[in-house]
Amino acid sequence: MASLPQYQRDRTLGSQLSFPAAVAACLIAHLALWFSLPVLLGVVLTSDNGEELEWASQLAWGYHKHPPMPSWIIHAFTRVFPPTITLxxxxxxxxxxxxxxxxWLLGRQLLGTRRAAVSLLLIACITFYTVRLSxxxxxxxxxxxxxxxxxxTWNAHRTRELRWWVALGLCWGLGMLSKYAMVVTIACNLIFLWTRHPVKPPHLLGRCALASIIAVALFAPHWLWVTHHDMDTVHYAMRFVEVEHTLTDRLLRIVGFTADQALRLAPIFIWLLMVRGLSYRNRPVMATNAGDEQPSGDAAAFLAIQAFGPLLIMIALGALVGLELGMPWGTAYLWALPLWYVGTAAGTRFASQSNRALLLGFVAIQGLSAAQFVLTRP
Incomplete structure (x- = not known):
């Protein structure tokens, strides 16, 4: 950048600084759009939303099918707002x-400001976070x-500060109080932490134990509730395990699940093509910090494990124990795939396209998704 005239340097820097603000505005509009559409169109109450409203009427350490965290959240909000579907x-x-x-916080550390912002635009195109946002x-x-x-997990590994391990234990515990599938997340966190240390230092063992103790302490009251209520939530979870299915049946389910998750990513693929057509320049936007370099080593491994680890674990469970893979199970995990992609060479080239092309492409995809939602509403 030093070889450019001063006015060009100022213009490039100003563009870089304004891009995250433009992305923030787009995301706020995105949330408002996908919250408002179901309300304006009078979308029928989903069974999950209705169940949570019903369970939230009374606090408990567990409910008929699931752990209590979502119902607790609604209960807290209904102390202030009416208990309606709009809530x-x-x-x-x-x-x-x-x-x-x-x-955003994770991407900014691993990818730099610009590519973290582009990652958020990509994430916001996944249908779990558009048509299913409500x-x-x-x-x-x-x-x-x-x-x-x-x-x-990343900050606990990077800084070794105790506060991040305490926070990690809280996340694990609250996640287990949300859904038992949090064990998949915990497994991926531990896989990264342990594979990046061929020789396990004493601090790693102790701090993993600390995080685990905090998580168990948070989860224990719910588990006591489960044992006093005929293991209802466990029996419900076991309904998704069909050991008697043949290997062919399991493979067909895995193919269907994988295809469905790919379909959720379809708007991203369309956008990638649109941006190429809208971009007015082929040369990359100049990086303004060292974080714009392609991730390597621990950062690359972390992004890959977060992006693919949960899906691979679920697929393995589907093949080995006949786990019936549900389409919504990707909700908690697909957001990590754009972060991984933008960290690759291809993703870096995509993020280097002009601000105008990236933002117009995003708006176009959101418009197309909204039009499809309106036209296909029952």
Whole structure:
């Protein structure tokens, strides 16, 4: 950048500084759009939202099918707001917004400011966070806990500060109080922490134990409730395990699950093509900090594990024990894929496209998604 005339340097820097602000404005509009559409169109109450409203009327350490965290959240909000379907839609949008915030904090550390902002635009195109944004259930609560745990895991590894390990234990415990599938998130966190240390230092063992103790302490009252209520939540969870299915049946389910998750990412693929057509220049936007370099070493491993680890674990469970993979199970995890992609060489080239092309492409995808939502509404 030093070889450019001063006015060009100032113009480039100003563009870089304004881009995250423009992305923030787009995300606020995104949340408002996908919260408002179901309300304006009178979308029928989803069973999950309705269940949470019903359970929230009375505080308990557990409910018929699930752990208590989402119902607790609604209960807290109904102390201030009327217990309506609109409230559940708003809480669904709030949870997606919290995921955006954690993804931004994580992406800024791993990818730099510009690519973290581009990652958020990509995440906001995934259909779990558009047409299903108004859903409020255990998968959406798990999404927030998973994103927060990823941020804590990276910082616990990077800084070794005790506060991050305490925060990680809280994320694990609150995640387990949201949905038992949090064990997948915990497994991915531990896989990264342990594989990056061929020789386990004493501090790693002790601090992993600290995080685990905090998580168990938070989860223990719920487990006591489960044991005193005929293991209801466990029996419900076991309904998704079909050991007697043949290997062919399991493979077909895995193919269907994988195809469905890919379909959720389809708007991103369309946008990638649109941006190439809208971009007015082929040369990259100049980096303004060292964080714009391609991640390597621990950072690259972390992004790969967060992006693919949960899906691979679920697929393995589907093949080995016949786990019936549900389509919404990707809700908590697909947000990590754009972060990984933008950290690759191809993703870096995509993020280097002009601000105008990136933002116009995002707006176009949101418009197309909204039009499809309106036209296909029952």
């Amino acid at each position: 559940t839609f708003a809480l669904g949008a709030l949870q997606v917004g919290m995921m955006f915030a954690f993804a 859903y409020f259930n255990h998968n959406t609560a798990l999404m927030v806990a998973t994103a927060a745990a990823a941020l804590c």
